[in-house]
Amino acid sequence: MEETLIRQLDDLTTPHLADGCLRSGVPVRCGPSALRPLTAAMRCAGRVRPVRHVGSIDVYFEALEHAAPGEVMVVDNGGRTDEACIGDIVALEVRDAGIAGMVIWGLHRDAAELMEIGFPVFSLGALPTGPQRLHSRPADMFVRAGVGGHAVSGEDVVVADANGVIFLPVDRLSEIVTAATAYRETEARQLRAMRDGRPYRRLVRFGDYLERRGREPGYGFRQHLKDIEAAGEV
Numbered sequence: 001m002e003e004t005l006i007r008q009l010d011d012l013t014t015p016h017l018a019d020g021c022l023r024s025g026v027p028v029r030c031g032p033s034a035l036r037p038l039t040a041a042m043r044c045a046g047r048v049r050p051v052r053h054v055g056s057i058d059v060y061f062e063a064l065e066h067a068a069p070g071e072v073m074v075v076d077n078g079g080r081t082d083e084a085c086i087g088d089i090v091a092l093e094v095r096d097a098g099i100a101g102m103v104i105w106g107l108h109r110d111a112a113e114l115m116e117i118g119f120p121v122f123s124l125g126a127l128p129t130g131p132q133r134l135h136s137r138p139a140d141m142f143v144r145a146g147v148g149g150h151a152v153s154g155e156d157v158v159v160a161d162a163n164g165v166i167f168l169p170v171d172r173l174s175e176i177v178t179a180a181t182a183y184r185e186t187e188a189r190q191l192r193a194m195r196d197g198r199p200y201r202r203l204v205r206f207g208d209y210l211e212r213r214g215r216e217p218g219y220g221f222r223q224h225l226k227d228i229e230a231a232g233e234v
Helices: 002-011 014-024 058-064 088-096 111-117 170-195 206-215 221-230
Strands: 044-052 072-076 084-086 101-105 121-123 144-147 150-153 156-161 164-169
Touching (some): 002 156, 044 144, 072 156, 088 111
Parallel strands (some): 044 072, 072 101
Antiparallel strands (some): 144 150
């Protein structure tokens, strides 16, 4: 069941999934906007394999001893901008273990080599130097990872594309995917209609919305869209 849902994620963008969260009442947990792919075409999706970096690349190899193909390695380097925490050797080893991609709350190096490898890597950018420190290993270093203001674990799925990174709880994944798929289909119908010359305002009955908001000042556009969608009018 979970594998089927994760395959369905391939047809959904992170904006679709963010809207799916909103429609499902699930908190939207996006990585910071500075977290970007090496190239715009890179994308990955899978269950989170968390790793907390402490200054040495052996943590990645140890994490792989327990990882499953199709997972996405999420690396917590505290958002540090004074060191790169992965390079081409790590990326090749992780790729060859069947991992679907890496999301790094930190920096990478070997940028040209990583782009040639083509393995999906999302990070805060590049820096020439690796770590010059070695910290003690926390007990939960393979249990959770921080990314921006969010803590994620193996109970989460991560999806990353050119729009950014989003984390989804596994136990709500089915309803998020269902809602995101409905949003994608609605949007596709609207775009087709707009290409045929029908303005978006007409499609969503914007005049009716303004009229009702005049009567009910607390009535918002988001609620209007929900109402007309429920009535099958968009």
